[in-house]
Amino acid sequence: MTRTLPNLLITAACAMASLPAAADLALATAKNCMSCHHLDKKVVGPAYKDVAAKYRGDKAAAARLAAKVMEGGGGVWGVVKMPSNPQVSEAEAKKLVAWVLSQ
Numbered sequence: 001m002t003r004t005l006p007n008l009l010i011t012a013a014c015a016m017a018s019l020p021a022a023a024d025l026a027l028a029t030a031k032n033c034m035s036c037h038h039l040d041k042k043v044v045g046p047a048y049k050d051v052a053a054k055y056r057g058d059k060a061a062a063a064r065l066a067a068k069v070m071e072g073g074g075g076v077w078g079v080v081k082m083p084s085n086p087q088v089s090e091a092e093a094k095k096l097v098a099w100v101l102s103q
């Protein structure tokens, strides 16, 4: 019995660790991101895979992009600006950007 509980916790932690990608896609869909973005092709905004490739190795990118997701902005990918996303909290913006950068 003393060994069962820790094992259960480890199993639960592993199950959760394999879920975030799906959970974050659901969050991105719920927060309307996917109406302008696609994982691997440009729609209104850049493909998330292209965003990840562009900022690979840029340690400051995550914080900068999280702020941009909330406030909106343009000038990086073309003439179209991203509108602000007031439906996204700072924690959600950071989570979404981490997910985008992991594509």
Ligand code: HEC
Residues within 6 Å of the ligand: 028, 031, 032, 033, 034, 035, 036, 037, 044, 045, 046, 051, 065, 068, 069, 073, 074, 075, 076, 077, 078, 079, 080, 081, 082, 083, 085, 088, 096, 097, 100
């Ligand atoms: C109305 C369309 C639209 C929506 C909705 C939208 N985006 Fe964007 N997004 C854009 C456009 C257009 C750009 C390119 C802006 C630029 O060129 O700087 C962009 C750029 C980005 C970038 C890269 C920014 C950069 O400076 O390289 C990220 C990351 C991003 N969006 C994430 C998100 C997330 C997360 C959401 C959901 C909360 C979201 N977007 C919702 C249109 C949108």
